[in-house]
Amino acid sequence: MAQSAIGVSTVDRDQLRAQISEKYRDVAMDPEMGFHFHNGRPLARMLGYAGEVVETLPWGTVESFAGTGNPFLFGELAVGETVVDVGCGAGFDSLIAARQVGADGQVIAVDMTAGMRDKAAAGAQAMGFGHVEVRDGFAESLPVSDAVADVVISNGVGNLCPDKPAVFREMARVLKPGGRIQIGDILVHKPVPQDARDDIDLWSG
């Protein structure tokens, strides 16, 4: 298969989504089983999340955390802001954002994996965060209106999407003018051969 444009892979999108969703269902349901990436509290520590913040989150949220960065490295979100969390997973970053923006703010948490959405919703309920809304959707077609967000956060999601420009266009669409993204992702410093790019098992682990 050929690489068709910058940031766009021709890997079968639906097959990739199915495998990734299956993998992350396991992260939601059986986080101790071991994955090709770190998860849970050790990963949060590695990424610089403050222990006292992590301690306040429900255990189920923390154990299923998977990410590659820390959206809050660039500063806390402001009270009253509207946040969209793209690929929210079990809601780890959504709940941290919800505490920062407070009840006058809003967090729209989007994920394609039902097991993760269930955990995110349960975590929000456990924290008493009525301003967190969990929605079913894809990063390339967010179930969010235009220009509603002050900030888009995401963590380890763009690298799992074959059409990265589409992801960034969606983030731009839902942001208000002057809004910002604070996203964790990965950088790959060496060229990846085409056979590896086309290997869905390598994408999804």
Added chain:
Amino acid sequence: MLELTGFSEVVLSNEIDVFSGSKHESDAAEFETRGVTVFARHP
């Protein structure tokens, strides 16, 4: 890519070897894969 999609003020955090010690470590090391956090502004 971010600038191609209209973002500006792009800032990258320090990189972190997020796959170190994981099952994916050898693949990640082969391609020098690192975790990073990105800030960018929508005009």
